Amino acid sequence: MVEAATFPLVTPLGRSKATFNCEWLRHSVAIARHFAAPLNQVLCATGYSMIEGSCLCGNVTYKITSKISDVVHCHCVTCRKAHGSAFSSVASVPIDGFELKGRDQLNRYESSSGKHRFFCKTCGTQVYAKRDKKSNIILRLGSLDTPIPSDELAHTWVSHSVEWFDIDGDLPKYDKGMRGT
Ligand SMILES: [Zn+2]
Ligand SMILES: [Zn+2]
Numbered sequence: 001m002v003e004a005a006t007f008p009l010v011t012p013l014g015r016s017k018a019t020f021n022c023e024w025l026r027h028s029v030a031i032a033r034h035f036a037a038p039l040n041q042v043l044c045a046t047g048y049s050m051i052e053g054s055c056l057c058g059n060v061t062y063k064i065t066s067k068i069s070d071v072v073h074c075h076c077v078t079c080r081k082a083h084g085s086a087f088s089s090v091a092s093v094p095i096d097g098f099e100l101k102g103r104d105q106l107n108r109y110e111s112s113s114g115k116h117r118f119f120c121k122t123c124g125t126q127v128y129a130k131r132d133k134k135s136n137i138i139l140r141l142g143s144l145d146t147p148i149p150s151d152e153l154a155h156t157w158v159s160h161s162v163e164w165f166d167i168d169g170d171l172p173k174y175d176k177g178m179r180g181t
């Protein structure tokens with residue numbers, strides 16, 4: 001086990017949340033490499049691993065106080081339609097560790113029998129999905145405001161994948177838009 005005191009963590013005081021989260025993650029990655037420790041373990045040990053998220057308009061927010069699984073990119077046609085994108089990136093969170101605010105601001109859609117997709121009534125952000133009788137929710141990771149200590153695990157339902165997205169593609173990457181804005 002790596003002790004928290006071992007890490008000279010950058011202080012969050014006086015910094016914006018986004019800047020801090022970015023520094024926290026970069027710092028943690030460096031520490032994990034230095035100690036050859038799993039990143040997940042380092043993030044938890046630093047004590048700054050509160051995971052938060054929100055919808056686009058901010059009416060719905062959440063905190064995660066438990067573990068979160070690794071990341072799956074789902075290409076199924078219902079995820080594509082619900083998210084309006086080539087695939088959705090998701091991870092599992094125990095329901096006990098999911099603190100939701102603005103529950104009355106959510107609408108739900110039963111996309112397959114017993115599976116409900118919850119989204120903001122105002123802005124349409126997909127926040128999570130839940131299957132009846134399951135003790136976990138499937139978080140929609142695009143709604144996150146903070147880093148998560150998860151690795152990418154898999155692409156699923158690639159049989160539904162669109163022909164205009166190349167899973168092995170090597171397109172140019174830009175920090176901002178193609179025109180720099
Ligand atoms: Zn919203
Ligand atoms: Zn899916």
